[in-house]
Amino acid sequence: MGFLELPQIDLKRSDMLxxxxxxxxxxxxDIFLWLGKxxxxxxxxxxQKMxxxxHAMLERPSYTTISRETEGEESKFQGWDDIVPFDFTRTAESVQRRGADLKVIMERDKIKTDLAPLFLPRxxxxxxxxxxQLMEExxxxxxxxxxxVLEGKKFVRLPxxxxGTFYTMDCYVFLCRYEVIPEDDETDLEEEEDEEGEEESEAEIERSNAGDSIQLHRRKCVVYFWQGRDANNMGWLHFTFSLQKKFEGLFKDKLEVVRMYQQQENHKFLSHFHKKFVIRRGRRGLTLNLGGHWPELFLMRANGSAVCTRTVQIDCRANQLNSAFCFILRAPYRVVDEDGLKGKVYVWLGSKSxxxxxxxxxxxxxxxELINRNNEFPVETIKEGEEPEKFWECLGGKKKYDDDLDDDDIMILDNGDMVFLWMGYHASEVELKLAYKAAHGKESRRFTKCFHAWGKHKIPAGDAL
Structure with a gap:
């Protein structure tokens, strides 16, 4: 008869197996069964029997899983990496560049995970x-x-x-022309200031003779394509096959195209709007013609710096308020009040904002113009705790408040007090076992308040079936 030994140990190292x-x-x-080769x-x-x-011997959570681990394919042990990269393209160029010995390639490409930045001071x-200063520069x-802006199948000039106002279901194109001053020219200008008047005049004449060629050399054109969160990719296709072709014919090699998605804009682009960057829900044509008859709530928030200040429309509910931020409530009245007002725009200032x-x-x-059209509603600024009754009526009654995800990953969110794990739809089995704190679609309020205008996560069309 043989026997099974079940030693209890503290540290788990691969050399113990x-x-x-x-x-x-x-x-x-989690229970792991490790089998040697x-x-x-x-x-x-x-x-397997043991x-x-x-598993049945002790009382465990309902989500407890049993995992079978084969030697060399482990998922959770100190010193092991989850994924080993491998180059399947064995072309003559790759062999010459990387060599032919697979062991050497695997050793060189071994993943080294460094978690030290997670624990550094913020x-x-x-x-x-x-x-x-950054915006000015x-x-x-x-x-x-x-x-x-894209209307139908063509881009038209935006009024x-x-x-500065964007819609989540629309696509926008911004043609920006920048002046480029080479460093050599700046040095030459400084030297010319020390020269005598006659030499400066001759230099001016020479530069004027150069004419438009110098100006053309000093200009750079950048086309920003902005895609809303709820817009499909047809807008990008219309742009690449129509408007982009026209721009390339005009500006040749001096054209740069930058594609951006909602709330992922770069600092250069955001600086052009001077913190007045408004994102509304829906489509531009429908909202302009049919919208404006119901209350709308907007959240102003700066993520990281004041350059990234955006005002985004959110659900019009009282529990969306947060003392750390400022909100704008557009409140049209059903009937004209005794003062002859059709509505009011409230600017709500959080006590900790x-x-x-x-x-x-x-x-x-x-x-x-699209928040307070033609200034038809007066703007009233109110502080937290001093809200009038009409303010709460537009939010559905007074309630308690103050509370970039990839489908194939587990995302870690550290808000300074807690660490959340968010589970994507296509996360691997190893990642799924880690995602017990914040599951996809069941995020707590403490998790969602860390995001600017949290909305329903987009599900690809093929996965929704």
């Missing part, structure tokens, strides 16, 4: 002065900004009063 044996690792919510069939069968009995946020070389955003939040409804 014998390739001729089977091991059971019990983590309460040289373990005989009897040992493997005994390990891990089943061990980087300080950009100050208001630094943000304003990003705008000083801007000569022209031409906005376009000037709508500049940034004072630098208070004046800006009051300016957005005035600057954005």
């Amino acid at each position: 014998d390739t001729k044996c089977a091991y059971i690792l019990d983590c309460t919510s 040289k373990a005989n069939r009897l040992v493997k069968m005994a390990g 891990v089943t009995e061990l 980087q300080p946020a950009m100050s208001e002065e630094e943000a304003n 990003c705008n000083e070389d801007l000569e022209l900004l031409e906005p376009f 000037q009063e709508e500049l 940034n004072p630098n955003q208070h004046n800006l939040c009051a300016q957005v409804p005035v600057a954005s």
Whole structure:
């Protein structure tokens, strides 16, 4: 008769495992059966039977799983990596570049996971002065900004009063022309200041003779394509096969195309709107013609720095309010009140919000024609705790408040107090076992409040069937 030994140990290291044996690792919510490559069939069968009995022996959570781990394919042990990259393209070029010995290639490409940055002190946020200076630097070389919006199957020029307002179901194109000053020219200008008047005049004549060729050399054109969160990819296809071709014919090699998605814009692009960047839900044509008859709530928030200030429309509910931010409520009345007003725009200032955003939040409804159209509603600024009754009526009654995801990954969110694990639809089995804190579609309020205008996660059309 043989016997099974079940030693209890603290540290788990790969060198403790014998390739001729089977091991059971019990983590309460996960049980692992490790089988060595040289373990005989009897040992493997005994390990399988023992891990089943061990699972039923103790009281465990309902989501407890039993995993079978084969030597060399382990998922959770110190010193092992989850994925080993491999180059399947064995072309003559790759062999010459990487060599032919697979062992050497595997050793060189071995993944080394460094978790040290997760535990480093948080980087300080950009100050208001630094943000304003950055915006000024990003705008000083801007000569022209031409906005376009997709209507049907063609791009039309966006009205000037709508500049800075975006819709989640639309696509926009911005043609920006920048002045490029080479460093050599700056040095030459400094040297010319020390020369005498006659030499400066001759230099001016020479530069004027160069004419338009110098100006053309000093200009750079960038086309920003902005795609809303709920817009499909047809807008990008229409752009690449129509408008982009026209731009390339005009500007040749001096054209740069940058594709951006909603709330993933770069600092250069955001700086052109001077913190007045409004994102509304829906489609532009429908909202302009049919919208505006019901309450709308907008959240102003700066993520990382004041440059990234956006005002995004969210669900019009009282539990969406947060003391750390400023909100804009557009509240049309069903009937004209005793003062002859058809509605009002409330600017709600949270008690813990940034004072630098208070004046800006009051300016957005005035600057954005699509929040307060034709200034038809008066703007009233209210502080948290001083809300009138009509304010709560538009939000469905007073309630308690203050509370970039990839489908094939487990995302880690650290808000300073807690660490959340978010599970994507296509996450691997190894990642799924880790995702017990915040499951996809069941996110807690403490999790969603860390995001600007949290919405329903997009499901690809093929997965929704």
